[in-house]
Amino acid sequence: MRGLRFLRLRTLTVRGLxxxxxLLPLGPVFxxxxxxxxxxxxxxxxxxxxxxxxxxxxxxxxxRAVLWNRLLNAGHTDIDFVGxxxxxxxxxxxxxxxEGHGGELVTRVADQDLLPGRLAAxxxxxxxxxxxxxxxxxxxxxxxxxxxxxxLVTQMRASDPDMRVLVAQLIPLNPAGCxxxxxxxxxxxxRIPAWAEATSTGRSPVTVVDQWRGFDTATDTYDGVxxxxxxxxxxxxxxxxxxxxxLEEGVPGGPGDPxxxxxxxxxxxxxxxxxxxxYQAEVTVRNASAAPxxxxxxxxxxxxxxRLTQVWNGTLTTAADGTAKVTNASWNGALAPxxxxxxxxxxxxxxxxxxxxxxxxxxxxx
Numbered sequence: 001m002r003g004l005r006f007l008r009l010r011t012l013t014v015r016g017l018x019x020x021x022x023l024l025p026l027g028p029v030f031x032x033x034x035x036x037x038x039x040x041x042x043x044x045x046x047x048x049x050x051x052x053x054x055x056x057x058x059x060x061x062x063x064r065a066v067l068w069n070r071l072l073n074a075g076h077t078d079i080d081f082v083g084x085x086x087x088x089x090x091x092x093x094x095x096x097x098x099e100g101h102g103g104e105l106v107t108r109v110a111d112q113d114l115l116p117g118r119l120a121a122x123x124x125x126x127x128x129x130x131x132x133x134x135x136x137x138x139x140x141x142x143x144x145x146x147x148x149x150x151x152l153v154t155q156m157r158a159s160d161p162d163m164r165v166l167v168a169q170l171i172p173l174n175p176a177g178c179x180x181x182x183x184x185x186x187x188x189x190x191r192i193p194a195w196a197e198a199t200s201t202g203r204s205p206v207t208v209v210d211q212w213r214g215f216d217t218a219t220d221t222y223d224g225v226x227x228x229x230x231x232x233x234x235x236x237x238x239x240x241x242x243x244x245x246x247l248e249e250g251v252p253g254g255p256g257d258p259x260x261x262x263x264x265x266x267x268x269x270x271x272x273x274x275x276x277x278x279y280q281a282e283v284t285v286r287n288a289s290a291a292p293x294x295x296x297x298x299x300x301x302x303x304x305x306x307r308l309t310q311v312w313n314g315t316l317t318t319a320a321d322g323t324a325k326v327t328n329a330s331w332n333g334a335l336a337p338x339x340x341x342x343x344x345x346x347x348x349x350x351x352x353x354x355x356x357x358x359x360x361x362x363x364x365x366x
Contacts (some may be wrong), residue, residue, distance in 0.1 A: 009158075011239055015197065046080040047251050048126035049243070053097040053131040056171065056226060058100020060088040063227060066236035067243070068094035074129065074240075076247050081120040098124075106131040107140055110148035125251045127156055128239060130211060133225065136184045137173065143305060143344040146195045155203050164207045164246050167196055174217040174224040182358040193268050200266075202338035203286040207266055209242045211235055212301065213357050241361075263364035264289035265335070267298045269354045278349050279306075279356035283326070284342045287364070289333035295365035296331035296352035298343075300324040303357045307347040333365070 052066050052071040064081065067090060072077060082094065087096020097137050098120055109115055109131075129152075132145050149167065156163040156171060173181040187210050193205060198205040211234075217224045220231035249264050266288045272280045282298065287293045301323045308316060314326040327333075332341040349356065 014155045014252070026183040027259070036329040038208065046078045047247060048080050048082045048122065048124045049126045049128060050082050050119075050122055051100060052083075052127050052129040053100045054106075054134050055100065056131055056133055058083075058085055058088060058098050059102040059226075060090050061098060061100045062090040062092065062229070063232040063235035063239070064096070064098060065090040065092040065094035066232050070236060070240050071244065071247075074244060076244060082124050084118050084121055098332070103134060104131075105134045105138065105140065106146045106152070107135050107144050110151040113155075113185035114151055115155050116159070119156065120193040122263070123159070124156075124163070126164040126243070126246055127162065128166045128243060130170060130235075132188060133170055133173055133185075135169070137175065137178060137225075138182055138189060139184070140181075142188045142191050146191060147194065150199060151208060153199055153204075161203060162251065163204050164251070165204070166209050166239065166242050166246070167192065167206060168209050168238075169193075169210040169213075171211050171215045171220075171227065171231070172217050174221075177225065193270055197268060197340070200286060200288065201291055202288060204267060205286075207242055207246075207288075208268055210357070210359075211237055211238050213355060222353060263287065263291045263293040263366050265293055265296050265364040266279070267360040269300075269358050269360045272344070274356050276311075279349055280344065280346050281356060281358070282342050282344050283360055284340055285335070285362055286340040287330075287337055289335050289364070292337065293333075293364045293366075294336040295328050296335070297328075297363045297365075298326045299361045299363075300345070301359045302347055302349075303359070304349060306347045306352040306353060306356070306358075308345050308347050312344045313341070316345075331365050 019137050051061065057064070058344055068081060083097045083099035085098050085100065087094070090096070099122070135145050150358055155190060156165060169192050170185050173185045175181060195209050196206045196208045215231065215234055220234055222225055222228045266286050268284045270282050270284070283298055285296050285298060302308065305322070307322045308318060308324040310325055313329055313332055315329065316324055317325055318324045326343055347356070
């Protein structure tokens with residue numbers, strides 16, 4: 001097994017911040033200009049992040065450039081985007097290595113065992129995966145797509161047993177000539193959280209990132225499929241907190257990582273039932289570390305102006321803006337590594353509210 005390491009958010013001194021700013025380009029730098037990606041002083045062992053997918057990720061996949069720069073600006077300087085493909089034409093300077101192969105089906109990559117060679121060539125610590133759009137477009141069933149996801153995660157763990165995996169609920173799909181595509185994406189996305197819950201382990205967590213809700217093919221794509229500049233910003237904004245959280249937790253091996261006693265929990269939201277003016281949902285809390293969790297607090301930020309009115313298997317407090325915090329009950333706070341529990345909720349929603357949803361995050365108590 002290769003050497004293990006750990007990354008914490010770096011706090012820059014004033015002098016270091018000024019030096020970093022002076023190295024940044026004054027305006028957009030085009031790929032043809034051969035400009036170097038902005039970077040701070042490199043670490044000897046940067047965390048290796050593989051963006052994995054199809055043309056939405058790689059052709060040109062400019063959300064990667066936006067995400068890269070957000071991470072640098074937040075102080076995550078010891079990172080290395082990896083892949084067997086190189087930068088493919090974005091105006092914003094960045095580390096363009098990626099594994100976004102235009103036209104690929106995730107089922108074909110799984111059936112033909114294409115991923116192991118790519119993993120061996122790049123050795124990622126974290127995989128950021130938006131994959132399956134071409135399968136949906138081709139009418140491949142959610143069962144087959146999720147089976148392919150499972151095989152790819154198994155191969156990732158064979159490459160590194162401590163692999164961290166971020167998996168997207170796909171952006172909407174509305175290409176000309178495929179009237180059924182929009183519903184097919186909805187059907188697949190509805191099943192991804194349960195698949196991730198069953199696939200995640202304490203050593204190798206699988207985290208779902210909702211790229212679907214709030215993304216509009218009319219304004220955020222140029223062809224009903226591929227993101228435009230507005231879409232790139234939205235995709236990067238959704239990846240950023242999830243990836244930043246993994247970088248904060250650290251990849252295994254350094255002092256203070258989850259294997260050395262820092263508890264880490266994750267939360268996932270699932271709609272149970274919906275009606276005019278409200279809905280019922282369930283939030284699953286999982287211990288995603290190798291350390292025991294003695295308690296947890298989940299932040300729930302409902303979308304579309306909804307508000308939580310009732311919670312069971314937890315204690316609810318609500319802020320003025322509608323953001324809610326749910327802390328564990330006396331009987332479900334202690335979680336062994338890999339263990340999970342759940343609490344239920346009811347929310348009211350204003351007239352005109354669309355799909356029930358909420359952004360959730362979890363904080364563990366040592």
